[in-house]
Amino acid sequence: MSGGAYRAAGVDIDAQDEALGEVKGLVRSTLTDGVLSELGAFGGLFRLPSGLRQPILVASADGVGTKLRVAQLADDYSTVGQCLVNHCVNDILVQGAEPLFFLDYVGAGILAPDKVIELVRGVAAGCRDNGCALLGGETAEMPGFYQPGDYELAGFIVGVVEQERLLGPDRVTAGDVLIGLPSSGLHTNGYSLARHVLFEVLGLEVGDRLPVSGDERTVGAALLEVHRTYLPALRPLLSHPGLHALAHITGGGLTDNLPRVLPATCGAAVDRSSWVPEGLFGLLQEAGGVDPEEMFRVFNMGVGMVAVVESNAVEGVVSTLEEQGESPWVLGRVEADRRGVRYEA
Amino acid sequence: MSGGAYRAAGVDIDAQDEALGEVKGLVRSTLTDGVLSELGAFGGLFRLPSGLRQPILVASADGVGTKLRVAQLADDYSTVGQCLVNHCVNDILVQGAEPLFFLDYVGAGILAPDKVIELVRGVAAGCRDNGCALLGGETAEMPGFYQPGDYELAGFIVGVVEQERLLGPDRVTAGDVLIGLPSSGLHTNGYSLARHVLFEVLGLEVGDRLPVSGDERTVGAALLEVHRTYLPALRPLLSHPGLHALAHITGGGLTDNLPRVLPATCGAAVDRSSWVPEGLFGLLQEAGGVDPEEMFRVFNMGVGMVAVVESNAVEGVVSTLEEQGESPWVLGRVEADRRGVRYEA
Numbered sequence: 001m002s003g004g005a006y007r008a009a010g011v012d013i014d015a016q017d018e019a020l021g022e023v024k025g026l027v028r029s030t031l032t033d034g035v036l037s038e039l040g041a042f043g044g045l046f047r048l049p050s051g052l053r054q055p056i057l058v059a060s061a062d063g064v065g066t067k068l069r070v071a072q073l074a075d076d077y078s079t080v081g082q083c084l085v086n087h088c089v090n091d092i093l094v095q096g097a098e099p100l101f102f103l104d105y106v107g108a109g110i111l112a113p114d115k116v117i118e119l120v121r122g123v124a125a126g127c128r129d130n131g132c133a134l135l136g137g138e139t140a141e142m143p144g145f146y147q148p149g150d151y152e153l154a155g156f157i158v159g160v161v162e163q164e165r166l167l168g169p170d171r172v173t174a175g176d177v178l179i180g181l182p183s184s185g186l187h188t189n190g191y192s193l194a195r196h197v198l199f200e201v202l203g204l205e206v207g208d209r210l211p212v213s214g215d216e217r218t219v220g221a222a223l224l225e226v227h228r229t230y231l232p233a234l235r236p237l238l239s240h241p242g243l244h245a246l247a248h249i250t251g252g253g254l255t256d257n258l259p260r261v262l263p264a265t266c267g268a269a270v271d272r273s274s275w276v277p278e279g280l281f282g283l284l285q286e287a288g289g290v291d292p293e294e295m296f297r298v299f300n301m302g303v304g305m306v307a308v309v310e311s312n313a314v315e316g317v318v319s320t321l322e323e324q325g326e327s328p329w330v331l332g333r334v335e336a337d338r339r340g341v342r343y344e345a
Numbered sequence: 346m347s348g349g350a351y352r353a354a355g356v357d358i359d360a361q362d363e364a365l366g367e368v369k370g371l372v373r374s375t376l377t378d379g380v381l382s383e384l385g386a387f388g389g390l391f392r393l394p395s396g397l398r399q400p401i402l403v404a405s406a407d408g409v410g411t412k413l414r415v416a417q418l419a420d421d422y423s424t425v426g427q428c429l430v431n432h433c434v435n436d437i438l439v440q441g442a443e444p445l446f447f448l449d450y451v452g453a454g455i456l457a458p459d460k461v462i463e464l465v466r467g468v469a470a471g472c473r474d475n476g477c478a479l480l481g482g483e484t485a486e487m488p489g490f491y492q493p494g495d496y497e498l499a500g501f502i503v504g505v506v507e508q509e510r511l512l513g514p515d516r517v518t519a520g521d522v523l524i525g526l527p528s529s530g531l532h533t534n535g536y537s538l539a540r541h542v543l544f545e546v547l548g549l550e551v552g553d554r555l556p557v558s559g560d561e562r563t564v565g566a567a568l569l570e571v572h573r574t575y576l577p578a579l580r581p582l583l584s585h586p587g588l589h590a591l592a593h594i595t596g597g598g599l600t601d602n603l604p605r606v607l608p609a610t611c612g613a614a615v616d617r618s619s620w621v622p623e624g625l626f627g628l629l630q631e632a633g634g635v636d637p638e639e640m641f642r643v644f645n646m647g648v649g650m651v652a653v654v655e656s657n658a659v660e661g662v663v664s665t666l667e668e669q670g671e672s673p674w675v676l677g678r679v680e681a682d683r684r685g686v687r688y689e690a
Contacts, residue, residue, distance in 0.1 A: 036401060042593055042605065043405040043437040043504075045511070048393075056381060057402075058388040061448040061501055063485045092388040103406040105450065105499040138499070140408045143537050147492060154450040154483070156406055156501035159388075166390070192488050248387055260387065 019113035019139070026117070026124040030134040034100060037135070044135030046101050046158075054163035058097035062087050063154045065251075066191040067223070072149060074206040074220035077115050080153060081122020082129070083188050083227035087250070088157035089130045090230050090305065094246035094261065096167040096238055097159035098231070099132035105154040106139045109146035119153060130231050132157070169263045171244035174336035177314045178258070178268060180275060180329045181233065181321070183304030185225035189251045190284075190299040194223065197288035212279035222280055230305045233324040240320075242313025249300040255341050256297060261308060267338035273345040275329040277302035296343065308334065364458035364484070371462070371469040375479040379445060382480070389480030391446050391503075399508035403442035407432050408499045410596075411536040412568070417494060419551040419565035422460050425498060426467020427474070428533050428572035432595070433502035434475045435575050435650065439591035439606065441512040441583055442504035443576070444477035450499040451484045454491035464498060475576050477502070514608045516589035519681035522659045523603070523613060525620060525674045526578065526666070528649030530570035534596045535629075535644040539568065542633035557624035567625055575650045578669040585665075587658025594645040600686050601642060606653060612683035618690040620674040622647035641688065653679065 037045035048055060064083045071080045081104075089099050104123050106116055116139055127134045146152070186194060198204045198219055202211070206220030215222070230248075237243045245261035258268045281302060285295050295301060307328075309317045314330065321328045332344070382390035393400060409428050416425045426449075434444050449468050451461055461484055472479045491497070531539060543549045543564055547556070551565030560567070575593075582588045590606035603613045626647060630640050640646060652673075654662045659675065666673045677689070 042439045043403040043442065043502075045440065046402040046404065047508070048400060048402065055393060057391040057393065057445075057503070059391065059446065059448055059480055059501075059503065060388040061450050061481055061483045063450060063452060063483060063487075065485060066487045066490050068487075069490055094387045095390065097388065100402075101404065103404055103501055105406050105408060105501075107408060107497050107499070135404055136406055138406045138408055140410055141537075142408075142411045142413075144540075145411050145414055145495065150490065152452050152497045152499075154452070154497075154499050156404075156448055156450075157388075158402070158404065158503055163392070192486075195489075 019111060019116045022117045023120045026120050027134045030124050030127040030132070032131065032133040035133045035135060044101065044103070046133065046135055048160065052160065052162060055160050056163050056166065058092040058095050058159045058161055059157065060088050060091040061154065061156045062091060064188040066195060067188050068151065068153060069195065070191065070206065070220065070223045074224060076220065076224060077118040078122055079224045079226045081119050082126035084153060084155040085123055085126025085130060085132065086227045086229040087188050088155050089132065090248040092157055092159040093231055093234060094167065094248050095161060096165045097161040098235070099130050099157055099159040101133040101135035101158055102127050103135055103156045104137040106137070106151065107142060107146065108151040109143055109148060111139060111141045115151070123155070130229055165239060167243065167245050169245060169261055172262055172266065172308050172334060174266055174334050175311050176244055176308050176334040177311050178270065178331040178333060179307040179309055179314065179317060180303040180331040181230060181305040181307070181326055183249070183300045183302055184228040185222060185278070185280065187227040187250065187300055187304055191223070193288065193290070193298055194284055197284050202287050210280065212283050215279055228304065233321060233326045236320055236324065237317060240313065240317065242310040242317060243307060244310060245308040247306045247308070249304055249306065253297045253299060253301065254303060254306070258306060258341050259339065262334060266334050266336055268332060268341045269335050269344060270332040270341055271344045274331050275302060303331065306331065364456060364461045367462045368465045371465050372479045375469050375472040375477070377476065377478040380478045380480060389446065389448070391478065391480055393505065397505065397507060400505050401508050401511065403437040403440050403504045403506055404502065405433050405436040406499065406501045407436060408497070409533040411540060412533050413496065413498060414540065415536065415551065415565065415568045419569060421565065421569060422463040423467055424569045424571045426464050427471035429498060429500040430468055430471025430475060430477065431572045431574040432533050433500050434477065435593040437502055437504040438576055438579060439512065439593050440506060441510045442506040443580070444475050444502055444504040446478040446480035446503055447472050448480055448501045449482040451482070451496065452487060452491065453496040454488055454493060456484060456486045460496070468500070475574055510584060512588065512590050514590060514606055517607055517611065517653050517679060519611055519679050520656050521589055521653050521679040522656050523615065523676040523678060524652040524654055524659065524662060525648040525676040526575060526650040526652070526671055528594070528645045528647055529573040530567060530623070530625065532572040532595065532645055532649055538633065538635070538643055539629055542629050547632050555625065557628050560624055573649065578666060578671045581665055581669065582662060585658065585662065587655040587662060588652060589655060590653040592651045592653070594649055594651065598642045598644055598646065599648060599651070603651060603686050604684065607679060611679050611681060613677060613686045614680050614689060615677040615686055616689045619676050620647060648676065651676065
């Protein structure tokens with residue numbers, strides 16, 4: 001029998017099994033001490049690290065948006081998996097959590113095994129980079145549901161933090177200082193607008209050189225830069241009492257994401273002259289005729305993570321970040337009796 | 346400004362915000378004691394139940410396959426969310442775990458807010474039914490990536506089990522008895538083949554009456570039956586020493602899923618005369634010209650969950666299940682010195 005009628009309906013169980021074999025090897029490369037389950041079990045098993053007094057689990061789900069389309073156009077599926085893991089790692093890092101495990105979901109019409117493997121290779125690399133086990137996942141072949149070549153990639157992460165080390169608005173007070181860390185390009189947000197400007201307004205293709213002076217990358221390479229992880233840079237600071245909050249600058253930009261980690265009575269003042277966004281942002285703004293205000297809501301504008309730090313701890317935090325190879329910027333400060341973000345300069 | 350250029354590129358942030366508002370109310374309806382986070386935080390926060398000696402986290406990711414297409418054809422998005430949660434609950438239940446929290450991912454080209462809300466309403470209902478918090482999720486609007494009306498729905502669950510109460514192959518021995526629990530239709534597997542047979546071979550539409558004697562349902566209603574949860578029926582047995590393993594009968598059917606919970610030296614003998622699959626399965630087999638062997642690999646054939654039980658505990662387990670309103674069947678037994686599933690009759 002071997003799936004004859006099922007294959008006629010578009011599902012190739014043997015091809016799935018073959019891809020799953022390779023995927024299992026990639027999964028194995030990410031295993032950490034906590035993982036108890038055999039591959040192939042219904043659910044993945046994970047033992048919490050010992051020695052935690054009041055462990056709080058922190059979980060997040062995400063995708064990488066239409067960056068998937070750029071990967072498809074460039075026929076390069078190697079980076080979006082890393083982007084996905086790093087995005088999720090950053091989303092729980094902002095609450096002080098270190099990652100424990102990750103699960104992925106890949107949907108497609110017909111699974112092209114080489115593409116699935118490239119996607120999962122990226123996911124596995126991202127997991128290894130962050131010391132996070134790839135505990136499970138689902139690859140769903142849904143014939144007739146996706147257009148040929150189309151696919152979806154979603155991810156789920158679980159991390160842990162001691163309750164007393166939770167970061168967030170409760171710790172933040174007026175006078176705290178905003179320290180920005182550089183992004184690696186667009187990360188995973190604003191791709192619908194970026195694609196519109198680059199491919200439709202400017203008529204560029206993925207293989208074309210980016211029309212930005214001094215930038216040697218192709219459009220595809222610039223758009224597929226890996227959304228970086230901030231875990232290695234920030235891990236040494238997670239137990240620092242002067243670190244009050246972290247904001248991951250994703251969809252909504254600085255404008256919407258900074259207020260998420262401020263108390264309701266406070267706003268943020270950001271000095272736009274304190275850093276220079278890379279040329280790609282200027283190109284998108286100019287060619288797309290996009291208002292500066294909208295740029296700061298759609299794109300990260302070169303700032304992928306903001307640390308909210310007690311004013312007398314700034315020097316120490318900055319020097320710790322520099323020891324990790326970072327180039328942090330002091331962007332501004334937290335202000336009392338207002339809300340939202342006020343941009344200066 | 347308010348997203349002018351971004352909207353021109355196809356992303357409507359205000360419409361998203363409106364849907365998110367309704368979604369937040371649904372999320373609130375699922376909150377349990379463990380949930381610490383405010384809605385809108387980057388990651389969801391969950392405190393483990395106290396009193397666990399050696400807690401093992403059990404996690405799973407899944408989708409509902411092309412059942413999504415049936416929901417689309419029938420313009421009824423109310424059940425697939427429940428199917429997704431119940432599927433995930435069952436997948437961790439088989440390792441003895443009770444659910445803690447769930448996260449969902451909804452992808453679409455343009456998010457039609459009413460459909461998103463209906464999807465999430467189903468997810469929230471499923472979470473409430475299983476005492477599981479909807480801790481977070483992502484709704485991704487990806488213009489140009491999905492065809493109009495198309496969408497994706499994936500879910501992720503985390504539960505917990507005491508290490509000493511983990512179920513699985515280690516506990517199973519030859520002579521154990523297989524007890525089946527009825528499925529509620531196709532659950533979430535075999536929809537590509539079922540759609541092919543019903544819509545293409547038979548030329549039926551979702552509003553047509555199912556051509557099965559004594560079955561009053563439309564094709565759409567039969568295909569959209571909620572994938573049931575087995576948690577309420579099995580919860581009283583999770584600490585029963587005679588319950589050795591559970592197999593959730595999903596893609597791969599009894600043929601592929603039973604062996605996943607047997608030791609490598611054992612196989613299963615299943616007496617096909619011990620239960621009668623509902624008429625829909627016979628229709629699919631006959632009209633599709635599908636081999637019986639393939640039927641048992643693609644569909645659950647009326648058995649959604651199998652309990653592997655110590656022979657001298659069968660009577661007690663069956664009577665506990667009957668007290669929960671179940672109609673369990675004794676399907677067969679575990680046999681030594683062979684592998685796979687052997688069907689009798």
